[in-house]
Amino acid sequence: MKKFYIAKSRRLRSTPYTNRIESQGVTAYTIYNHMLLPASFGNLEKEYFHLKEHVQVWDVAAERQVQITGKDSSKLVQLMTCRNLSKAKVGRCYYVPIIDEEGGTLNDPVALKLDENKWWLSLADSDVGLYAKGIASGLSLQVEITEPDVNILAVQGPKSFKLMEKVLGKKITELNFFGFDYYSFKGNKFLVARSGWSKQGGYEVYVEKREAGQRLYDELFTAGKEFQVKPGCPNLIERIESALLSAGNDFDSEDNPYECGFDKYIDTESDINYFGKKALIKISKEGINKKLMGILINIDKIEVTESIPLYNNNKIVGDLRSATYSPNLKKVVGIAMIKKECWDKKTPIELKIGDKKCKGTLCDLPIA
C-alpha cells in the first residue's frame, strides 16, 4: 500500500508533546479534532505486545474537551445524550453517546462532571462544541461553551499502576475505574481519571498547564525506565480486539446508538429530556436491522481506508469498517456493520481485498 505524507499546518494543531514524540520516533499521524494524534512509532505489532505487557505514555491531546459551565450546563449536556445523567456525580466519568434529533450518533465522548455546573466532554472526532453552541443559542441557555487548553496524556498498560503510583503517590491506587481526582506533581495539580483508550488498564491525565504537563511527560519516562516504559498511541490491533469503537470509523451519524451496541447507555423510559428521544423510542419499538459485530478473516494483512462491502451469495449483508492483522489470533480481525439476516454468526461472509476474494466469520464484540 502506497504511503503519503501529512502536510502539516497550524490548522492541524500540534500538541504540547509533539516535539517530544517526534524525537522519540513517531512515524505516522492521524488527524483527530483538527489535531495531530500519533498513529504509529514504526511497528504496530511490537507496540501491541509491549502495550499488553508493560506501560506506554500516549500523547492523546487530540481528545479535545468541550467545557460547558453555567446554570444550564447539566441541562445542555443531557439534551445532547441519550444516557440518563440525572444522578451523575462530581468526580465520575460517564460514557455518553451524543445523538441528533433523528437518533444518529454524532460522537461518543467521556463526560466528566467537574462540579454541579461544570462539565467536560472528552471528545471523539467531531465538533460537538458547535452542536452545543447551536442548541445553547437556539434555547437561550445560560451556559458558557469553550475549548479549554487541556492536553491529555494517557498512561496505559498493566504496569501503568506501578508507574503512576511511583510518580504521583500511593493515593492514586485508590482511584476506581472511571473515577477521577486531583493529584500533585512538583507543585502542580493534575486531574487524573482511571480511563483510557485501551483495555490494558491505566490513566488519563487531563493536563491544564502545558509546561507542567511537559515536565510530567519527561518524569514518566525517567521514572518509567524500570517498567520498560515506551511512547505509544492508541493501538489499532488492541482497540479492535477489545472493541473500543472509533467514531467515524466504526459508526457515524447514519447509525443509531442501538446499532452501535450502546443499549445500556440509552434511556427512553424516564422523564429526562434530550433531542432524539422520540426517534429512539420509535427505533426501540420497531427494532433495528443492522448492528456492529466482529469479524475474523483468514488472511495475513489488510488496510481499511473506506467501507468494504461484505457479501453472502453475492448479496451485500454489511460492510467492514475497521480491520487489522492480529498477531495474537493469527488472522485479520475487524469491526463490521451487519444486517440482521447474518446475526446468527453462521452465515459465511465473502469480501474482496484488492483483487483477492476472502472468506470471513462473524462473531460477537469484543473479539478477544
Next chain:
Amino acid sequence: MKKFYIAKSRRLRSTPYTNRIESQGVTAYTIYNHMLLPASFGNLEKEYFHLKEHVQVWDVAAERQVQITGKDSSKLVQLMTCRNLSKAKVGRCYYVPIIDEEGGTLNDPVALKLDENKWWLSLADSDVGLYAKGIASGLSLQVEITEPDVNILAVQGPKSFKLMEKVLGKKITELNFFGFDYYSFKGNKFLVARSGWSKQGGYEVYVEKREAGQRLYDELFTAGKEFQVKPGCPNLIERIESALLSAGNDFDSEDNPYECGFDKYIDTESDINYFGKKALIKISKEGINKKLMGILINIDKIEVTESIPLYNNNKIVGDLRSATYSPNLKKVVGIAMIKKECWDKKTPIELKIGDKKCKGTLCDLPIA
C-alpha cells in the same frame, strides 16, 4: 523538517477521485472536514507556476456541503451568518462568514442558494452541520440538515475557461463570477459554479453522481492535453499571495469577522436576525485591536506548523499563522494577526525560525 506519514482509515474519508490522484502522483494530504484533501504532487513551486499559466484539475471533495432544506431553511442559514442574505438569489454563490453568539468566526463557506427552500454551505474545515443541527433543534425549525454525497472537482487556472468550454460547451462562457448553473456531459447534469480556491480563474463542479464525476474527471485530462492540464490542489504559495484565507490556519473562533477583514460581509444595520449580532454591534462600536495582515520575510524557506510569535523590541505584536517561500517575490510571504500598534506597516517585525532570528515587514492583503 522531518516528514510523517498519514495513517489512513475510514474516518479520514477517501473521495471518488482518490484512486486517480494517487496514480497521478499525489505525495501529501491534509485532512479537511474528516476527508483527504491533496496538498502536493511533489513540487509546490512547479505546481504554482503551472497553475498560473495553464490549467489544473483538483480533487476538492473535502469541501463538504451542509444541505439545508425545508420552509425554515433561509431563516436558519441567516441565523448562522452576519452577511445579509435577505436578497439572495437562486443561482448565486455567497461568501458567508459563520459566527457564534460571541462573534467568533466558525467557518467561511460559500453558500449556494439552490432554491427558495434549499441551500448548500460549501464548507471550510469545521462541522458547521452540527451547529446547524443544534440551532434547528433548539428552535424547533422546519428544516432537514444533511451532508449530501457531493464531491467537488475544481478546474483552475487561466486555461480553465477554454478547457471547460471544450468539455461542457459554449454556454459555460456566459457564467459570471460566483454564479452557478447546470451543464450536461454525456447525459449527466452537473452543477458548475464559477468559483474556486485560487485567484487564477476557474470553476467548481459540484458532482452529485460519483461515477459520472469520475468520467468527467477522466475527460478533463483527455480533452485538456492541448492545454497542458495537470492534477493539482489548492496551492499554498498562490493562496497566501492572493490572501485566500484558510479557516483554522489564518483565523479561528477566537477571531471575529472584523479582525479577519470580512467587513463587507457584516450587516449590523438592517433588521436581519443572526446569532452574534449583538456581539458584532458592540465590537463595531468599540473597534478592533488586531487584524490580519500580510508579512514579507527575507528568508528562503519556512514551514509553519503552529502560530509563530512576532516581536517588536522584544514585545509580542502578533503571530504568524501561514507562510511559505514565494519564488515570485523571492522571499517568504505570510498571513499574520497583528496588533493595532503595528498597523502603520512601518514597525520592523522580528521572529525566530528555529534558532534563527529573522526580520519581517508588514503589508496589506492580498500580498501579490
